[in-house]
Amino acid sequence: MDKKFTIAFDINGNDNGIFAAVSASYSFAKQNPDFKIILVGPEKEILETKVAGFVKKPENIEIINNNLISLNPDNIRSSLHEPTSMNIAIDLVKDKKAHAVLSSGNSGLYLAANTFKLKRLPNTSRAAFMPIMPTIFGNKWLLLDVGANIETKSEYLVEWAIIANVFAKIMLKIENPRVSLINIGTEDNKGIETIRSAHQILKSTKDLNYIGFVEPREALNSICDVGVIDGYGGNLVLKSLEGAILSFKELLKNKISKSIVRKIGYLLAKNAFKDVAETLDYRNVGAAWVIGIDGVAIKSHGGSDQKAYIGALNQIKLGLENDVLNKFKLALNEKNE
Amino acid sequence: MDKKFTIAFDINGNDNGIFAAVSASYSFAKQNPDFKIILVGPEKEILETKVAGFVKKPENIEIINNNLISLNPDNIRSSLHEPTSMNIAIDLVKDKKAHAVLSSGNSGLYLAANTFKLKRLPNTSRAAFMPIMPTIFGNKWLLLDVGANIETKSEYLVEWAIIANVFAKIMLKIENPRVSLINIGTEDNKGIETIRSAHQILKSTKDLNYIGFVEPREALNSICDVGVIDGYGGNLVLKSLEGAILSFKELLKNKISKSIVRKIGYLLAKNAFKDVAETLDYRNVGAAWVIGIDGVAIKSHGGSDQKAYIGALNQIKLGLENDVLNKFKLALNEKNE
Numbered sequence: 001m002d003k004k005f006t007i008a009f010d011i012n013g014n015d016n017g018i019f020a021a022v023s024a025s026y027s028f029a030k031q032n033p034d035f036k037i038i039l040v041g042p043e044k045e046i047l048e049t050k051v052a053g054f055v056k057k058p059e060n061i062e063i064i065n066n067n068l069i070s071l072n073p074d075n076i077r078s079s080l081h082e083p084t085s086m087n088i089a090i091d092l093v094k095d096k097k098a099h100a101v102l103s104s105g106n107s108g109l110y111l112a113a114n115t116f117k118l119k120r121l122p123n124t125s126r127a128a129f130m131p132i133m134p135t136i137f138g139n140k141w142l143l144l145d146v147g148a149n150i151e152t153k154s155e156y157l158v159e160w161a162i163i164a165n166v167f168a169k170i171m172l173k174i175e176n177p178r179v180s181l182i183n184i185g186t187e188d189n190k191g192i193e194t195i196r197s198a199h200q201i202l203k204s205t206k207d208l209n210y211i212g213f214v215e216p217r218e219a220l221n222s223i224c225d226v227g228v229i230d231g232y233g234g235n236l237v238l239k240s241l242e243g244a245i246l247s248f249k250e251l252l253k254n255k256i257s258k259s260i261v262r263k264i265g266y267l268l269a270k271n272a273f274k275d276v277a278e279t280l281d282y283r284n285v286g287a288a289w290v291i292g293i294d295g296v297a298i299k300s301h302g303g304s305d306q307k308a309y310i311g312a313l314n315q316i317k318l319g320l321e322n323d324v325l326n327k328f329k330l331a332l333n334e335k336n337e
Numbered sequence: 338m339d340k341k342f343t344i345a346f347d348i349n350g351n352d353n354g355i356f357a358a359v360s361a362s363y364s365f366a367k368q369n370p371d372f373k374i375i376l377v378g379p380e381k382e383i384l385e386t387k388v389a390g391f392v393k394k395p396e397n398i399e400i401i402n403n404n405l406i407s408l409n410p411d412n413i414r415s416s417l418h419e420p421t422s423m424n425i426a427i428d429l430v431k432d433k434k435a436h437a438v439l440s441s442g443n444s445g446l447y448l449a450a451n452t453f454k455l456k457r458l459p460n461t462s463r464a465a466f467m468p469i470m471p472t473i474f475g476n477k478w479l480l481l482d483v484g485a486n487i488e489t490k491s492e493y494l495v496e497w498a499i500i501a502n503v504f505a506k507i508m509l510k511i512e513n514p515r516v517s518l519i520n521i522g523t524e525d526n527k528g529i530e531t532i533r534s535a536h537q538i539l540k541s542t543k544d545l546n547y548i549g550f551v552e553p554r555e556a557l558n559s560i561c562d563v564g565v566i567d568g569y570g571g572n573l574v575l576k577s578l579e580g581a582i583l584s585f586k587e588l589l590k591n592k593i594s595k596s597i598v599r600k601i602g603y604l605l606a607k608n609a610f611k612d613v614a615e616t617l618d619y620r621n622v623g624a625a626w627v628i629g630i631d632g633v634a635i636k637s638h639g640g641s642d643q644k645a646y647i648g649a650l651n652q653i654k655l656g657l658e659n660d661v662l663n664k665f666k667l668a669l670n671e672k673n674e
Binding site for chain 1: 585595
């Protein structure tokens with residue numbers, strides 16, 4: 001690896017084709033000359049992609065020609081051994097030819113392939129999906145797991161809390177992250193058994209600023225920096241929050257279009273709406289870290305656009321430059337000392 | 338019972354005192370002379386409450402003097418036998434002195450007391466909390482269970498689907514309700530075991546327009562008329578939707594206040610915001626039906642205002658006039674024929 005850091009980017013998984021991935025990569029590569037991106041995707045198409053401001057592909061972009069996505073992603077066992085772009089990209093990390101991997105492919109498969117090929121971190125039972133979530137105050141928080149695990153045990157929740165705590169310190173620059181469990185109530189006896197017993201363990205976990213249960217009603221109000229929950233519950237929370245915001249926007253647009261006076265009012269207040277959209281930008285949520293594995297891996301939304309991919313690449317950059325993976329390991333080792 | 342219908346109303350459970358309950362009852366009683374409301378609460382305070390438009394309490398309001406709420410609602414067994422206003426109100430239904438009960442008291446206790454005193458409907462394993470939810474198109478849908486049950490079995494989900502289907506027909510006037518399971522994905526293999534096996538049963542349940550899984554991302558987009566889910570998941574969805582809407586409103590208000598031009602724009606578009614607020618009014622969600630018990634019971638939010646209580650009283654009215662309880666029984670009997 002000649003460059004300081006190399007990112008393997010599986011670009012076959014986007015619902016809208018390769019343009020967003022290619023243009024985001026070109027722009028990121030130009031701005032970060034000490035990074036290399038290996039695009040795993042259709043070489044001819046990539047080279048034919050016209051990206052504004054580029055006459056040809058930047059030198060720090062490499063291509064591994066590959067057109068394959070898994071034909072039957074539900075059959076994880078067989079999919080893991082197919083020469084798909086996703087598997088090739090993860091293998092680059094496994095073989096120390098890349099420092100991180102990014103993909104928009106099938107979530108379940110990506111999780112399984114990362115776990116199978118890169119292995120789990122020491123003292124970690126399960127990997128989890130962790131998006132960086134918005135708040136109405138502009139700061140960010142971490143929600144995990146949002147669906148990697150359907151059956152969750154309390155020890156997983158504790159391990160995820162420890163990893164996400166380190167992540168919040170390094171990546172979100174929060175000195176003493178407020179770590180919580182997301183639950184249906186704030187009293188000790190509320191919620192499912194898994195959450196309640198993790199609550200008891202976290203209360204006595206040292207070096208962790210555990211603040212107890214937080215209700216999803218407060219999720220966007222910056223009431224915690226880390227919110228840990230089982231994968232089923234976390235996925236419901238994530239999709240409900242996202243859905244409510246999108247539906248609200250849709251409704252407002254519709255009600256504003258009902259009269260010319262309302263439309264004029266909207267034009268005058270337009271920057272307020274822009275600010276709101278930026279603060280609660282779902283594209284920040286479109287990317288989720290795969291945490292708990294021995295590698296830096298991000299899963300981007302299947303509908304990611306250029307901005308979303310640049311966001312994901314910058315997250316990877318920040319993670320690599322801050323050596324986030326080794327800091328997870330350190331924290332997990334301390335836990336078991 | 339001299340009047341056509343009598344409603345027992347436990348008014349001690351509101352966080353802000355009795356005013357909202359008393360004024361809502363007066364106004365409802367005046368508009369519905371064939372209804373009687375029995376207020377179970379502090380008599381002196383009720384009689385001293387000044388309600389605009391009333392020189393004294395309407396004749397079709399009765400009072401049972403009671404100041405007691407449970408001191409230890411977590412101890413359900415002992416709470417059930419205390420002479421609290423909640424227990425007295427439910428006993429009125431049990432003793433056929435009232436047709437329905439309304440309370441803002443402790444949810445868990447209210448559920449237990451209703452189940453214990455009124456018993457479950459035939460062929461029904463568990464009661465559930467069911468709010469009437471908004472959509473961005475103005476129509477309503479039913480979400481259940483939102484937290485009565487933490488551990489849910491697939492047969493509960495099926496029974497609730499059958500009851501809610503009847504409810505949607507009668508109360509929401511939907512000819513052929515679209516019944517769904519709320520889940521983290523739409524494919525057959527998605528979600529927890531309980532949901533997946535209920536999915537298989539519902540697919541072959543006759544006289545039910547079962548449309549399969551619906552993701553919470555679509556919850557407010559009128560994609561189903563009945564959404565059934567386990568109580569843990571349902572509570573997370575409800576609180577996430579509500580939280581996201583409240584946070585979004587808060588953020589918008591904040592961003593509009595940043596400049597005078599934005600404020601003017603807001604004033605011009607004000608009716609659009611009013612329309613949005615009305616369409617997604619959380620006060621409709623503040624009340625939840627306790628379904629699955631042999632009685633008409635509604636739980637109102639602890640912070641209910643007058644409008645919220647009038648909404649709840651009108652829901653009870655509609656339910657009683659349409660004989661909703663007997664129609665549930667009919668549907669449940671047919672299921673087991």
